[in-house]
Amino acid sequence: MRVRGFTLVELLAVIAIVGILTALLVPAVMAALGVADQTACASNLHQLGLATQLYLKDNRGLFFPLRTSETGGVLWYYGFETTASFTAGEGNRTFDRTRGRLYPYLQSADATVEVCPAFYTAGGYKPKYKGQWWTYGINYELSNFSCGRYYEEIRPGDLTRTVIFADAAQVNTWQTPASPSHPLVEEWFYVQPGARMVHFRHREKANVLMADWHVEACEPAPGSYNPLLKSACIGYLDSKQVLFTPRVGK
Numbered sequence: 001m002r003v004r005g006f007t008l009v010e011l012l013a014v015i016a017i018v019g020i021l022t023a024l025l026v027p028a029v030m031a032a033l034g035v036a037d038q039t040a041c042a043s044n045l046h047q048l049g050l051a052t053q054l055y056l057k058d059n060r061g062l063f064f065p066l067r068t069s070e071t072g073g074v075l076w077y078y079g080f081e082t083t084a085s086f087t088a089g090e091g092n093r094t095f096d097r098t099r100g101r102l103y104p105y106l107q108s109a110d111a112t113v114e115v116c117p118a119f120y121t122a123g124g125y126k127p128k129y130k131g132q133w134w135t136y137g138i139n140y141e142l143s144n145f146s147c148g149r150y151y152e153e154i155r156p157g158d159l160t161r162t163v164i165f166a167d168a169a170q171v172n173t174w175q176t177p178a179s180p181s182h183p184l185v186e187e188w189f190y191v192q193p194g195a196r197m198v199h200f201r202h203r204e205k206a207n208v209l210m211a212d213w214h215v216e217a218c219e220p221a222p223g224s225y226n227p228l229l230k231s232a233c234i235g236y237l238d239s240k241q242v243l244f245t246p247r248v249g250k
Helices: 008-058
Strands: 067-070 073-076 079-082 136-139 163-167 170-172 184-186 206-210 215-218
Touching: 008 136, 008 163, 008 206, 008 215
Parallel strands: none
Antiparallel strands: 067 073, 073 079, 136 163, 163 206, 170 184, 206 215
16 A cells, blocks of 8 residues: 655645744743743842841841941952952852841842843853852942941832832943953842943843832833943833932931
């Protein structure tokens, strides 16, 4: 008995149909993955928010400074870095996260709570430390290099719009392997008004933890993307959407 196979025309038709279906399905799958990353990121920020609330409760409502000088190195709010680490070069620096300000309230959680899953999906990345380290930025106006401010300074009516943490990154052009002609993206740890440090990595939106502890997906200020690497979607938040500087008062 003779078995009939596909003709060339039939085979080409099947290949064409498979190609069409793939073209239709891939964008949907990528969109679903993007939503999953954004949801995981929002969960991370919720956990950071809970940790921050516990820290504030234990410290009279006072936010931590971004860094303080300690014997043998610097205590960043995310961990301790030795003096020797600074000379190790970009990508080889190390820090002890167990000495971070929020670690006592996060130690039961996986370290990935401090890392947005969408950050490392883009190209053009320059490492600062060994491995993944921190992809959320604290509001510089609450937690700066000299001292922190009191949570109670935020007027109750401003709590829903005042930034605590936001998706963060910056474009680096001055540290190897980055250069002015070869800008690269790196993790960052604080955000401030008008500075291109907010990373709109979730389909051109950034997750932001507000002072009433809800997470909101915010859009960039128009035209704010860093012109050195516009494709990275790093800019700043629209001042009509959010507040950085607390307006003192009850």
